[in-house]
Amino acid sequence: MELIERMLNGDKRACARLISIVENDLDESEEVIRKIYKHTGNAHVIGITGPPGAGKSTLTDKLVKLLRKHDKKVGIIAVDPTSPYSGGAILGDRIRMNDLALDPGVFIRSMGTRGHLGGLAKATRNTVKILDAYGCDYIIIETVGVGQSEVDIVKAADTVVMVSVPGLGDDIQSIKAGVMEIGDIFVVNKSDIMGAQRTATEINMMLDLNQNMDRRPPVVMVTASKNENIDKMYHEIEKHYSYMEVEGILEERRKLNLKRELVELVEEQLRKVVLRETDNNGEMDNASSKLMKKETDPFTERDLLLSKII
Template sequence: MLNLELAERLLKGDKRACARLISLVENEDKEAVDILKKLYKHTGNAHIIGITGPPGGGKSTLTDKLAKMLRKEGKKIGIIAVDPTSPFTGGSILGDRVRMSDLTTDPGVFIRSMGTRGHLGGLSKGTQSAIKVLDIYGADYIFVETVGVGQSEVDIVKTADTVVMVMVPGLGDDIQAIKAGVMEIGDIFVVNKSDLEGADRTALEIEMMLDFKKHNGWRPPVIKASATEKTGIDNIIEKIKNHKNHMVKTGQFHIRREENIKLEILNLVKEKLMTMIAKKSNDSNEIDSLYKDVLEKRLDPYTARDKIIDLVKK
């Protein structure tokens, strides 16, 4: 049965209802899915900003300062900090809320740490649903801070409207950390801790790499900032707003969201199919026997795939 009270409280911007629903989402509770189905029409209003980059880049401190500046404008902020998962409790291991402790008492800011729970790509499995909850809750901006594990940090581009790539000088081979797929996803590049030696060189190297990239009307700006010194924060906010304005004006905002929705639906279908296959496997020995047949070369993997699909159809 749908919890109408929880749904109504969320629509009214109740923080506790928001926290409760995100917890239900993380636990893949059917009640949470039913509420999201009912309230989905209230999503799509928040500007979703991905904060990504290598570990030690100061992503949490930067997110904290960006949120505080937007709060001065009267904006309601949601923050999802995706952390590595504890192998013992299954909870998030770093707890980025510690770095944003003074924001937790702000009634206009909601912060949630989410463990990856083995999910690759830099995000948690429940991130998409948590974003919807915060959107319905009434957040104007939703920051999604990825776990920070290097070149696998590409899922954020399938979720965010604007991706901020955070780099710092002094991490060794700087450009190696942002090459290939990760380099492609940044809409804005921030060289954080720019008071350190090598900041100019890091910014120049990023600019040089951007020279080789094709730009669809938007060349990602490279901003030197220092979250701890509170410098460059206003410039980052300005560029975030400029990026959204550019995307809306050129029609790319709608296209990006359409692509993200398409990918989300396909992922949901894939997850459902995997659940159905796992159930079939538990209910009968048919799938287990297929594995053995492939191992002993009595069957090939492609035929086994077709047989599993036929089983799911039954």
């Protein structure tokens, strides 16, 4: 495919078109991933997550500008809420990083969730693969910011930066399970406002409660709007990556994420097969009717349907 060759040679437009192919799940999307896969695995994937209003876009903007000073090629996937009318992204994150769009060493892609839960879009993983093959040294995924259930980023990133801000709630918020458990680095943004030190203390207390950590995540206080302590955050990101490489955790983490991805792909394909085979002969409708009449139970019907397909 000509587009792939152009992308591998650094053509930004070809990269954008390939991402559109996988995002829209066109017929050739699987073939694209098959052909580029051997060129992946070189980029450091950083996930930036946290609640709405935490300043994730501003933080991403400042971090990317710092990376560009080190002459690094950067890809940004900004996951935005989806328009209920067009199905596209509402581009809020991209607007905040507008001045980066003209930088030839930066590729920005806004991506709508399209109803996919967990803070990422369905095509995020494949977009990471394309940007990786494109030659990005760093790929930053900024999640949509949906709250405490936003944990899918841990399945796609090497380093997860969890962003908090003062004033989101009491100290109970900082010890809740879920999103607070996935952070490799905790960042308190807007640290120039009242309550920032308290927020950092609460996060540290939460980390102290976890006795099963091989590495204690650092807590960094920054003010992204004033470009304060962004270099310190970058230093912690690099330290985390080096630690994972030395300890063999990076390979382990990526292997686990690939296993998760493979299971999801198999599940998706099986779902298509089951629906296709059972819809054609009306077996699913018959089973549903029997369940409504309490003539059988869901597990018995599941086994009957699977026995006819497998």
